[in-house]
């Protein structure tokens with residue numbers, strides 16, 4: 012058993028050894044450069060002097076390259092963080108929740124910092140490259156909380172980024188804009204009504220957030236939830252159809268503006284009211300005053316028909332107010348199924364009407380259409396043609412749905428949106444000449460997207476009063492410069508242009524951008540009712556349930572996100588503990604905090620852990636919570652992520668297989684293509700380059716291929732097939748009986764750092780620049796300075812024929828380099844390593860068994876398979892735990908997905924069976940101690956190898972202490988249980 016003291020001594024010795032190796036390398040490098048330049052060298056500037064650098068995770072450049080750069084420029088490199096403060100900087104490109112907690116007191120900086128410092132030959136301010144934002148480094152934890160709490164403004168900003176853009180405001184937000192501040196609450200009363208359950212005693216009880224079924228009921232009854240889910244859903248379905256259509260159809264003309272353009276805005280008249288009314292044959296939408304609401308009095312009206320509007324009733328008004336204005340008003344219920352049905356029929360009709368340049372779905376009941384080409388191709392009077400098509404569409408939609416739509420048409424989106432107001436209800440209007448006369452008498456607030464705050468500011472600007480209405484005629488008197496100075500560049504320009512009837516909004520959609528496709532920047536789960544917690548464990552449970560809800564929405568939409576925001580509504584100071592609306596949110600303050608996850612995910616385990624971590628920084632007592640909203644931003648399409656991940660494979664080292672095309676073009680210009688030109692293409696559009704390459708033959712030297720051991724050949728063949736590169740001349744490679752795997756003899760320095768076939772593929776890939784007269788580019792590729800590869804990396808990728816062509820001085824230099832690398836690389840193959848390798852291979856097979864629920868975007872070979880199998884009992888888990896630890900050591904510790912899965916598992920387990928949870932944690936400790944002693948006893952391990960494996964153990968210990976133990980501890984604290992972990 013190893014005490015902590017030993018561990019520490021171990022690290023100290025380790026650091027010293029590392030230091031010696033590094034010093035040796037620096038000296039060697041100096042000598043080498045002196046040799047080349049004939050003795051006269053400029054010493055490298057010690058820009059990193061005083062910096063002690065540690066690298067965590069995959070970085071670009073790689074860890075070993077950073078290591079080299081740092082030590083050559085006067086800094087120190089440490090492989091382990093033995094104690095706090097042992098490193099001055101942590102270089103890290105991806106911040107996982109775990110790392111965020113672990114490194115919160117460090118200067119965590121992106122790898123690019125190192126590169127840029129060297130480029131500029133000076134120590135640049137690290138804060139411009141920081142990864143953990145807005146944390147006061149070096150401060151105590153308490154301060155972090157206050158530093159990160161933002162104000163209500165930020166909270167409002169979050170809620171506004173989803174729906175507002177398309178003019179589809181949830182009613183609550185509309186009211187807030189109208190100056191009615193009712194906080195986060197939406198339809199408290201309605202939801203509460205619906206969630207009142209009859210308990211066994213015959214009494215009505217309301218489900219609160221602690222009930223396991225709370226979310227299910229809450230969302231089943233929330234109108235806003237339906238609306239927002241729906242909108243996302245419909246758009247997605249619709250966009251996917253458009254995408255399909257676009258693939259087969261002729262290219263669509265891009266952006267149309269100006270006189271010739273014809274944009275049509277089509278919108279259902281009082282959509283919900285009309286659709287709901289169709290379920291009631293006795294009612295007539297053109298005769299009876301009708302509203303659609305959820306509750307009775309204090310519910311707002313989702314839609315009212317035009318008969319009701321004649322009495323002064325409006326969408327968004329309270330039912331009680333509507334009843335006062337129109338005592339005979341008829342209240343109807345929502346009928347989401349019908350709405351969805353009519354809406355899809357409407358969309359399908361438009362899509363199948365294959366004449367439009369662009370169709371842009373705005374909301375469930377409206378679209379914008381660019382019909383420019385269609386009208387351009389028509390003979391005769393434009394106005395008559397527009398009128399004809401409009402009438403036709405209205406007639407067809409009515410036949411299909413029995414609902415009326417109105418159509419406004421004009422030369423741009425803004426004018427089309429204004430025109431439809433003239434058309435409603437059940438009409439059409441084409442605004443094409445006399446635009447100025449049309450616009451001048453309108454109020455600025457009539458302009459689409461111009462809200463109260465802008466009009467008020469404008470009134471102050473023009474009339475020095477905040478109440479009077481400003482007409483567009485008056486707006487035109489303000490110069491563009493003045494508008495821009497008052498409203499900022501974007502809004503100022505927009506106002507200036509709108510006043511003159513100009514709008515350059517395009518209806519073209521980037522179908523590969525999920526934000527454009529979804530029409531929103533975030534996917535969120537908001538709960539503003541029933542939030543009452545006593546303990547942190549209850550809240551944790553609820554956060555996990557919310558994460559699962561978010562997860563299911565993300566899955567349904569096929570997207571992932573890499574930024575997470577937790578918004579908390581906290582009972583405002585002085586507000587009653589129980590607001591008038593039972594279990595409502597009452598008057599609240601808002602606190603919101605975002606966190607970057609580093610990579611896109613939809614995994615609820617990761618989301619849940621992150622939310623818990625964010626909450627713990629918020630300083631809001633659980634008892635004060637009245638509303639919780641979680642949202643995911645920086646959205647990405649799962650399919651796009653998957654394909655780009657696969658496609659990036661050949662580019663790992665800028666020496667991929669796809670080198671033919673660029674070379675060909677270059678030859679034309681008589682310039683040899685440097686092998687790393689791919690890096691540029693990677694940035695500019697890997698996907699398209701790769702698409703072109705699919706189906707072509709792989710650029711593989713088949714002679715070398717044939718000489719390879721069978722298992723490598725098989726793997727390469729599979730990989731080529733997977734990439735769609737033809738290998739049909741070769742029958743599938745099979746294992747000869749009784750043959751030992753070559754992989755057991757050849758193991759890359761860092762197992763798991765890159766798929767081994769990538770390495771081997773690179774070795775056998777023909778070099779495109781074999782011409783003998785181009786030695787400078789060869790040198791560039793071979794020299795360890797110019798080459799962006801590490802000193803520890805494989806030497807096999809050198810092509811010996813190129814080596815032989817080099818002038819002897821350069822050749823010697825290269826050979827020296829290779830030998831040095833070999834010296835560092837050569838180590839004994841130990842039995843432990845062998846076992847780990849085999850485990851790694853086995854784990855590949857098991858990955859396919861992992862339930863798809865867990866397959867988040869970043870899932871790799873390193874998925875933890877065993878814990879997901881329900882058949883495994885907790886006691887059987889102990890040896891499996893040990894195995895998991897062992898398996899993950901070769902990857903420097905557990906994969907973050909696995910941690911999230913295990914954390915989720917532990918959270919569940921802890922409330923079901925605390926003893927087993929404790930047993931598991933203790934088994935973890937034992938397993939770690941066991942593996943550490945194995946490492947210590949194994950004298951045949953090379954220092955580098957040992958260091959590598961020790962880093963894995965370290966990572967495990969960190970996870971145990973920072974994530975797993977707190978889950979159990981929190982539960983115990985919340986439940987007053989005394990434990991000793």
Ligand SMILES: Nc1ccn([C@H]2C[C@H](O)[C@@H](COP(=O)(O)OP(=O)(O)OP(=O)(O)O)O2)c(=O)n1
Nearest residue numbers: 180181182278279280281282283284313314376
């Ligand atoms: N904040 C909102 C906005 C809209 N809706 C629903 C009810 C509407 O019937 C439907 C369409 O919204 P519209 O703004 O198009 O309103 P209507 O179709 O009801 O009326 P109009 O004839 O003015 O388009 O969406 C809602 O419930 N809450």
Ligand SMILES: [Mg+2]
Nearest residue numbers: 278279280376
């Ligand atoms: Mg409508």
Ligand SMILES: [Mg+2]
Nearest residue numbers: 278374376377
């Ligand atoms: Mg509408």
